[in-house]
Amino acid sequence: MMSYGERPRLLVVANRLPVSSKKTGENSWSMEMSPGGKFNLLGGVTDQYDTKWVGWPGFDVYNEVEKTALSKSLAQMNCIPVFLNEVFDQYYNGYSNGIIWPILHHMGLPVEYHHDANKSFQTQYDAYKKANRMFLDVVMENYEEGDTIWCQDYHLMFLPQYLKEYNNKIKVGWFLHSPFPSSEVYKTLPSRSELLRSVLRADLLGFHTYDFARHFVSTCTQILGVEGTHEGVVDQGRLTRVVVLPMGIDPDRFISTCKLPEVIQQMNELKEKFSGKKVILGVDRLDMIKGIPQKYLGFEKFLEENPDWRDKVVLVQIAVPTRDAVPEYQKVRDQVHGLVGRINGRFGSISSLPVHHMDCSVPSNYLCALYATADVMLVTSLRDGLNLVSHEFVASQESKKGVLILSEFAGAGQSLGAGALLVNPWNVTEVSSAIKDALTMPAEEREERHRVNFQYVITNSAEKWGGDFLSELNDAFAASEMKIRS
Ligand code: G6P
Numbered sequence: 001m002m003s004y005g006e007r008p009r010l011l012v013v014a015n016r017l018p019v020s021s022k023k024t025g026e027n028s029w030s031m032e033m034s035p036g037g038k039f040n041l042l043g044g045v046t047d048q049y050d051t052k053w054v055g056w057p058g059f060d061v062y063n064e065v066e067k068t069a070l071s072k073s074l075a076q077m078n079c080i081p082v083f084l085n086e087v088f089d090q091y092y093n094g095y096s097n098g099i100i101w102p103i104l105h106h107m108g109l110p111v112e113y114h115h116d117a118n119k120s121f122q123t124q125y126d127a128y129k130k131a132n133r134m135f136l137d138v139v140m141e142n143y144e145e146g147d148t149i150w151c152q153d154y155h156l157m158f159l160p161q162y163l164k165e166y167n168n169k170i171k172v173g174w175f176l177h178s179p180f181p182s183s184e185v186y187k188t189l190p191s192r193s194e195l196l197r198s199v200l201r202a203d204l205l206g207f208h209t210y211d212f213a214r215h216f217v218s219t220c221t222q223i224l225g226v227e228g229t230h231e232g233v234v235d236q237g238r239l240t241r242v243v244v245l246p247m248g249i250d251p252d253r254f255i256s257t258c259k260l261p262e263v264i265q266q267m268n269e270l271k272e273k274f275s276g277k278k279v280i281l282g283v284d285r286l287d288m289i290k291g292i293p294q295k296y297l298g299f300e301k302f303l304e305e306n307p308d309w310r311d312k313v314v315l316v317q318i319a320v321p322t323r324d325a326v327p328e329y330q331k332v333r334d335q336v337h338g339l340v341g342r343i344n345g346r347f348g349s350i351s352s353l354p355v356h357h358m359d360c361s362v363p364s365n366y367l368c369a370l371y372a373t374a375d376v377m378l379v380t381s382l383r384d385g386l387n388l389v390s391h392e393f394v395a396s397q398e399s400k401k402g403v404l405i406l407s408e409f410a411g412a413g414q415s416l417g418a419g420a421l422l423v424n425p426w427n428v429t430e431v432s433s434a435i436k437d438a439l440t441m442p443a444e445e446r447e448e449r450h451r452v453n454f455q456y457v458i459t460n461s462a463e464k465w466g467g468d469f470l471s472e473l474n475d476a477f478a479a480s481e482m483k484i485r486s
Helices: 063-077 087-105 122-141 159-166 192-201 210-224 252-256 261-273 292-305 325-346 364-373 388-396 412-416 430-439 441-461 462-485
Strands: 007-014 019-025 027-031 050-056 080-081 147-154 169-177 204-207 232-233 236-245 278-284 311-321 355-358 376-381 405-409 421-423
Touching: 007 210, 019 063, 027 063, 027 311, 050 122, 063 080, 063 232, 063 412, 080 122, 087 325, 122 159, 147 159, 147 462, 159 169, 169 462, 192 210, 204 210, 204 462, 210 232, 210 236, 232 405, 236 462, 252 388, 261 292, 261 364, 278 292, 278 364, 278 388, 278 430, 292 311, 292 325, 292 376, 292 430, 311 325, 311 364, 325 355, 364 405, 376 388, 376 430, 388 405, 388 441, 405 412, 405 430, 412 441, 421 430
Parallel strands: 007 050, 007 147, 050 080, 147 169, 169 204, 204 236, 278 311, 278 376, 311 355, 376 405, 405 421
Antiparallel strands: 019 027, 232 236
16 A cells, blocks of 8 residues: 555556566667657656556567566566467457457458458457456455556456456556547447446446547447537436547657767768658558558659649658567558559659658657658558647757658547548548648748747657546546545
């Protein structure tokens, strides 16, 4: 139990720990915070709380001696591992990313899941529940009375229920980092009611946008027959509060990285490499929801319609490989490679290629150099919880003030829409026109649009998001405690 004068304790539970571990010897590991990880962005919030992260370390460990050694090293980074091992594939590649993820992103269930006996819905669903129980076990081994437990994302939809069944007095929050779809789409999920009932056991539920929160509440009313109010969802007199809190980034990290001599040097090299050309940048995980094929179709259309621009513009696309054991991800990679070949074949010359596509991640400093050098950032997500890349671009463009083209289907479209050029990524003509508008935009308009978005990004940081969520969670928990006592 927390004693007087101590900081309150917070356990942040997410599928992945915010550190990457590398084996350096038989039982020794080196660790570093993952620079792109979104769950390590809480900044000052982690100083107000005594914070620990619970999550999967990123690989299997079966040997007990190794597990102990890794756990000790992770403890120095305030991280506690959940060794999912044999459950991982069916829980992560199967149920989380093969079933829930496409439904949350309006993509529907892939047909093959119903035909392959080994990957049947039931097997993956059981693995998902088992993995959530494994998270519960590790949380409970580390829980002390009064702790706050903050569950993150669609991987952990059973955890709120398991925690409350274990001890109804635990303070539990859950935040969804993906979209929540219309009830018509969500209804296709075979386990639709169980997942909703579980998350409703939390004291506070958070979403990035009003639309996602509204969809969630109306889905609960339609599927469970509970009442939706402006505060959240009421079931048998008990209110589960629902809040809209869009996440942000750590803007100072990008602003200061852009000023490092090493990064300035990289920026100069990039400027020289692309001299005489405008640079359009794309940075996405190689995920079907990111709309990379649609981006290429829009760019191809632009080159078709604007022959004068053909040797004056390049599209640099960083496509970070992800979840490549899931068949849908393999398909999108092949599709993207086909399009890159076609565009470079149609519009390339000995001296210039219009598309520079890379299936890789890049070091974080180099990423800042790319963001800062680009004239235009092109985000064409088909659905996206938020899209922090668009925030990172804005934070890195303090001197250049480039243009953000942003999909209206990304959560960030609602917060950065004032400064960005919003597009429907399915409409290639619209994407092509937006590219032209961005490349030819007068400096005054560019600067004004950037000013509005920069202000938003620096004000609405991840630190603020974390602090706001935890303060709402404390209020919701206190209100429900009072109700129980009265
Ligand atoms: C999305 C999810 C996160 C996840 C991230 C990376 O943003 O909302 O929960 O961590 O993708 O995906 P991965 O499967 O590589 O952890």
